[in-house]
Amino acid sequence: MVVPEHVSERRLSIPNNAITGILLAIPGYFAGVWLGTLFGLNDDQNTGVILGYVFATVAFLAGVGFLNYPLERLFGWRVSPLTDPDENRGVGRFFRLSLDHKVIGLQYLVTILIMLLFGGIGAMMIRTSLLVPDSSITPSGNYISLIGLHSVMMIFITSAVIVGPFGNYLVPLMIGARRMAFPRLEALSFWVVPPAAVILAAATFWGGFPTGWTGYPPLSEQASQAMDSYIVGFALIAVALVTSAINMLATIIGLRAPGMTWTRLPIFVWGIFTTSILGLLAAPVLAAALFMLTLDRTTQTSFFLASNGGSNYLWENLFWFFGHPEVYIFILPAFGIIMEIVPHFARKPLWGYRTGVVGLFGVMLLSFFVWQHHLFVSGIAPVLRPFYMLSTELISIPTGIIFLVTLGTLWRARVWFTVPMLFCMGFLFNFLIGGVSGVYLSDVPTDVTLHGSYFSMAHFHYTIMGGEIFALMAAAYYWLPKMTGKMLSPTIGRIHFWWMFIAFNSTFFPLFIVGLLNMPRRVSSYDPALVGLNRWVTVSAYFLFGSMVLFAANLIYSWFFVARPALANPWHARSLEWQVPTPVPARNFERVPLVVAGPYDYGIPNARPVADLGGMVGATGGG
Amino acid sequence: MAVRTRAYEADAAAEAALDTRLVGIGTWLALAADIFFFAAWWFAFFYLRALNNNQAWKAQGVGPPSKGYGAVVLVLALATAVAYFLGSRPASGTFLFRLLTPVALVLGLATCLFQGYELWHLGFGLTDGGYPSVFAGLSSAWVIQFGLATAWLASIVTQAGPAGDTIARRRPASSFAWILLFLAATGIVNYFLLYFVA
Numbered sequence: 001m002v003v004p005e006h007v008s009e010r011r012l013s014i015p016n017n018a019i020t021g022i023l024l025a026i027p028g029y030f031a032g033v034w035l036g037t038l039f040g041l042n043d044d045q046n047t048g049v050i051l052g053y054v055f056a057t058v059a060f061l062a063g064v065g066f067l068n069y070p071l072e073r074l075f076g077w078r079v080s081p082l083t084d085p086d087e088n089r090g091v092g093r094f095f096r097l098s099l100d101h102k103v104i105g106l107q108y109l110v111t112i113l114i115m116l117l118f119g120g121i122g123a124m125m126i127r128t129s130l131l132v133p134d135s136s137i138t139p140s141g142n143y144i145s146l147i148g149l150h151s152v153m154m155i156f157i158t159s160a161v162i163v164g165p166f167g168n169y170l171v172p173l174m175i176g177a178r179r180m181a182f183p184r185l186e187a188l189s190f191w192v193v194p195p196a197a198v199i200l201a202a203a204t205f206w207g208g209f210p211t212g213w214t215g216y217p218p219l220s221e222q223a224s225q226a227m228d229s230y231i232v233g234f235a236l237i238a239v240a241l242v243t244s245a246i247n248m249l250a251t252i253i254g255l256r257a258p259g260m261t262w263t264r265l266p267i268f269v270w271g272i273f274t275t276s277i278l279g280l281l282a283a284p285v286l287a288a289a290l291f292m293l294t295l296d297r298t299t300q301t302s303f304f305l306a307s308n309g310g311s312n313y314l315w316e317n318l319f320w321f322f323g324h325p326e327v328y329i330f331i332l333p334a335f336g337i338i339m340e341i342v343p344h345f346a347r348k349p350l351w352g353y354r355t356g357v358v359g360l361f362g363v364m365l366l367s368f369f370v371w372q373h374h375l376f377v378s379g380i381a382p383v384l385r386p387f388y389m390l391s392t393e394l395i396s397i398p399t400g401i402i403f404l405v406t407l408g409t410l411w412r413a414r415v416w417f418t419v420p421m422l423f424c425m426g427f428l429f430n431f432l433i434g435g436v437s438g439v440y441l442s443d444v445p446t447d448v449t450l451h452g453s454y455f456s457m458a459h460f461h462y463t464i465m466g467g468e469i470f471a472l473m474a475a476a477y478y479w480l481p482k483m484t485g486k487m488l489s490p491t492i493g494r495i496h497f498w499w500m501f502i503a504f505n506s507t508f509f510p511l512f513i514v515g516l517l518n519m520p521r522r523v524s525s526y527d528p529a530l531v532g533l534n535r536w537v538t539v540s541a542y543f544l545f546g547s548m549v550l551f552a553a554n555l556i557y558s559w560f561f562v563a564r565p566a567l568a569n570p571w572h573a574r575s576l577e578w579q580v581p582t583p584v585p586a587r588n589f590e591r592v593p594l595v596v597a598g599p600y601d602y603g604i605p606n607a608r609p610v611a612d613l614g615g616m617v618g619a620t621g622g623g
Numbered sequence: 624m625a626v627r628t629r630a631y632e633a634d635a636a637a638e639a640a641l642d643t644r645l646v647g648i649g650t651w652l653a654l655a656a657d658i659f660f661f662a663a664w665w666f667a668f669f670y671l672r673a674l675n676n677n678q679a680w681k682a683q684g685v686g687p688p689s690k691g692y693g694a695v696v697l698v699l700a701l702a703t704a705v706a707y708f709l710g711s712r713p714a715s716g717t718f719l720f721r722l723l724t725p726v727a728l729v730l731g732l733a734t735c736l737f738q739g740y741e742l743w744h745l746g747f748g749l750t751d752g753g754y755p756s757v758f759a760g761l762s763s764a765w766v767i768q769f770g771l772a773t774a775w776l777a778s779i780v781t782q783a784g785p786a787g788d789t790i791a792r793r794r795p796a797s798s799f800a801w802i803l804l805f806l807a808a809t810g811i812v813n814y815f816l817l818y819f820v821a
Contacts, residue, residue, distance in 0.1 A: 073778035079788045181645045242656050250648045254641070284656045288663035292760055301749045301756035302679075303667065309679030309753030314670055318663055 014063070018095045021063030025195070028052075028059025040298065047298040049225045053202075053232040057195045064191055065097035069184060097191070099183035102584060104190050105169025106483065111190070112164060113552070115157045115197050122150030124545055127538040133528040143524035145208020145226070152200055152213045152230060156237050158468055159326065160193060162333035163244060163279075166475050167272045169483055171248060173577035173584065174266045176257025176593040176611065181250035189244035196236035203229035212522060214319060217304035217312045221296055228297070235290045238283040241329070245280035248272055257576075259595030259611070266575050266599050267350060270357050271336015274364040278325045278332070281368070286322035289315060316378055320371035328367040330464055331431075332360060334471035335402050338424050341478055342409050343600045344573045345421040350600040351408030355401055362398025366391060376444055377451045385444050392442035399435055403428070418571070419493035423474035426501045430466025434459055437512065455515025461508050473500070473551070481566030484559060485583045492554040500547035506540035574610050575599035590614060639794070646795035654805050657768070661809050664761045668816055671753035679752040687758075687818045688746055696737045700769065700810045703730040704803035707776065711797040717790065724780050724789075727803075731773035738766040758817050765813055769806050775799065 014020060032055030036048030061067065072079050093103050094110070125146055129138035138146065168190075172180060180186045203209055206226035211219050215234075220227050252273050256265070265273075292303040293315070302308035304315045343350040350356065372380055372388040406428065415421060437459040440446045450456055473496075481487050510533050519526045519534075526534070558564065569578040576599065580588060594612040601607040672680055687693070709715065710723025742762055747755050779796055782789040789796050 070774075070778060073782055073788065074774070076781040076784065076787065079782070182649060185649075246649055246652045246656070249652055250645055254645045254648050280652060280656050281659045284660035285663045288660050288667075288764070291764060292667065292756075295749075295756065295760050295763075299749050299759070301759060302753060303671070303756050303760065306676045307679070308750065309671060309676055309681075310756065311671060311674050311676055313674075314667055317670070318666070321663075 016063065016065030016068065016097055017092070018064060021060040024059040024063040025056040029056035031055050045225055046228055049206075049228040050232060050294060050298060053199050053228065057192070057199070057232070057236065060195055061188075061191060066184075066188060066191065097187055099179075099187055100586070101168050101172050101180045101183070101186060102483070104186055105165050105167075108160065108164030108168060108190050108193075109483075111194055111197075112157055112161050115153060115193075116161075116548070117552075118197075118201070119150055119153040119157055120545055120548060122146060122153065124541065126150060127541040129524050130526070130534050131538050133526050133531050133534070135524045138524055140524050141210070142208070144210050144212070144522060145204075147522055148209050148212050148230075149200070149203065152233065153197070154464075155213050155326070156193070156196060156200065156233070158330045158464055159237055159241060159279075160244075161330075161468065161472055162337065162475065163248070163272060163275060163329075164190065164193070165483075166268075166337075166479060167244075167248060167275075167333065170479060170577055171251060171269055171272055172255070173580060173588055174269050174575060175252060175255065175260050176576055176589065176595060177251065177255035178588045179255075180247050181254055182247045185243045185247045189240045189247065192236045192240050196233045196240070199229050199236070200233035201229075203227075214323070215293070215315070216319075217293070217296070217315050220293060220315075221304060231290050231294055231297075235287060238287040238290070241279035241283035242287075245276035245278075245283075248276040249280065252276075257593045257595055257611070259593075260576075261595075263354070264595055264598045266340060267353065267356055267360075268333070268336040268340035270360055271333045271339075274360045275329050275332040275336075278329050278364055278367065282322045282325035282329070285318055289318035289322070292318075313375070313378070313380075316375055317371070320374045321368075324371040324374065325367045327460070327463070328363055330468045332363060334427065334468045335360060335363075337471040337475045337478075338406055338427055339402065339409075340575075341420050341424050341474055342406050343602060344571055344575075345416040345418055345424075346409050346413035347416070347602045348409055348413045348600075349598075349602060349604065350405065351411070352401075352405045353598075353600065356405040359398040359401035359405065362401065363395060366395045366398065370395065370442075373442055373447070376447045389442055389444050393439060396435065396439055403432070418477075419488070419490050419497060420474045420478035422494065422497040423470050423477065426497065427467055427470040427474065429501075430462055430470060430504065433509075434462030434466055437462065450515060452520050453515040454511045454519045454521055457521045458508050458511035458515055461511070466504055466508065470500075470504075473497070476551075478571070479577075480555075481570055482577060482582055482584065485566050486559050487564045487566045487570065488554055488558045489562065492550065492557065496547060496550045496554060499550060500544065503540055503543035503547050507537055507544050510537050510540075573599075574601065576611055579611060579613055639792070642792065643794040643798075646798045650798040650801050654801065657805065657809075660764070661761075661812075664757070664764060665812070665816065668757045668761070668821075671757060672821070674753075676753070681754045681821070682747075682751040685747045685751045685755060687821055688741060688744075690818050692737075692741055693814055693818050696734060696741065697807075697810050697814045699730055699734040699737060700807045703727050703734055703773075703776075704800070704807040706730060707803050708800040711793075711800050713794055713797060717793075720793070721783055724776070724783055728773065728776050728780050731769070731776055731803075735766055735770045735773055738762065738769070742766070754821055758821075761813055761817065765806070765809060769810075772799075772802055772806060776803070 029052040032052035033048040036051035037045070040047030069080060093100070094107055098104060098107070125138070126143070129143055129146070131137065135143065168180070168186060172178065203226035206224045206229070209220070209223050209226040209230050211223065211227070211230070215230055220230070252269060295301040296303050296305065302310040304310045304312050306312060339350060339356050370388060370392040372384055373392045376385060437455070441450060441456060441459055477488055477493055514530050514533050517530060519530055566582050568580070568582045571578065576593065576595070591614045595610065596612060597608040597610050599610055706723045707727035710720045710727065742759065745755070745759070749755050749759050776799070779789050779799065781787070784790070
């Protein structure tokens, strides 16, 4: 960028970091509450609480440093250049506004793991309540609040758990770029996540919200101020989704290295690409719906109040127009991870690369045409049911294609059963069960019977935890050596996999059975005849939580106690991110890489190295 | 591709071309997101109007505010967008840019003020049914976005001095015209729906 001379060198002099952000957020909250109380149209405090959260978030972002750039522009001062990564070393960079995509990826990773801990503790509390068939451990009202907090926290996490850490860290490396297209937007997509989590957790001070993650009116209109936490927290996640999507898409479209044609793009990048399209187009609809809900709660409009010209179906339509693509926002990057990792350890080219890309796009497109299957039991017009049933069933075709591509790659391969590969196998097993049970739920008669039961709950946990979280673990064991410079212990990793795989299936498979036996979800009391199965599930869930603790222990043990340095390319992989040194240099590549071959040309005689890197590390040939 | 290669080699001209390209891509992506945002409001409009639950889409005596006043807001928004569009074209000289962008800023501020005044004096209560809800919500969402765009426009004006960022990055700055044109176009759709179709 051309930096003109003779411009004001004035700068905002506040030290920008997370501490300043927190210190500013506290008075920001009270200022918002005061203003809301002063000008609010009602006396129920909703305006004050919402403005408090908004002001606190803006103040936090200002403290971190996000207002510097717009204010410098507005005051006519010299605009700060994008931070030079070379000047941004040390642990402190993780607590500041960094524009380095690698720092942002690691910030995301740690934040998401902390949030996962809290979401997991919520799950353990839910399962503990279900040790007895009545509400003696957790009263009904508290139980539904617990469900709401657990579910929304997990939705926040799973929206970003792959794109945040791995998408941000790896996409520029995989496409041969030195940076993201919009580093400030990228950083913003991260820094709104911690306030979203804190604001959501603040709902506990108001007694929790009773709606679960779907926020259906009229319950959400009547709920206490805890519902305001849901609104503002979710709105911040919508902001994160849109900003992240714009940045990712612009980066992939505009910053690919020479020779990185669309047909050489790593399949993981395609997964991020399709996910970003979903986030870009679906999240704004959620933002609009949340704005309507805010107006209903603060100014007494009646978007969702049927007695006054509104309709609760309006919310259900808008929410699920976002909500169903949202579940593919979870799973498309997971598909990308599996299709990315499998060829490296099968030592074979990805079978049907273009077909796999078509599968990703097929899932992405169809996901916009299925949302009303969530309304089958809400009383939608019966004439609409067949279309949405068929469109939902159709999604199994591109999903099946993705499975076919993965299995075709494994066919007759001499597989290296490393820890990441084990998790890929676990993903295939779990997601198959989750996917097939989803086909049953897309069928109207079955859905009408099972929708409110634990069958539905088991289905989506098989897809999200059995799918996305297993893919997350595969990605962690595969890419963390590159991201952190330390190898994770493979022995603990294998124990972790088998422990998690067995505990996961032991937890969630019986829930299909209790669902078929009509145990309703979101209710703390159930038929005493089901107490045995429920106790089995609860004990299994404790073991499942234990497996996650083991993962955390592996991270701590491998990073701080053993600290075995990772090689630049410990898996002998071909893709571009493995061709740079470990730790990754501040500017990724010394000079522009010239990509000359695809990333999956394993076992091909005389395969060319993937790129000419100017003698940096040297690209691996076909292995 | 050559542009990207040279940009990587720290060629200033190529870097500027890349900057322009990325800002252009980002602008169109942001507009795609915004289309879906406003589509949600338009869906709400048609959905609630068609349902007319409890015969309460519009209560007795509730109707659109003054069409003339709404037209003034719309014309101001269009003028803002057109003024900036004409001033920011690459073919326009720096003089024209420096002349028209402050004009656009004044028009943008006037748009926000007029729309804000209308929202404060609607002539019906927000609790008077579905139509008042949609009117207030859609107009508020639109004017908030227009206000933010005007704030960005202000930063473009303050950076339009001889050594400002705007002049150094004229071509990326021209992409912003599409945001204003989009908001003006959205204003036309909103006006048609809220004042005539309702």
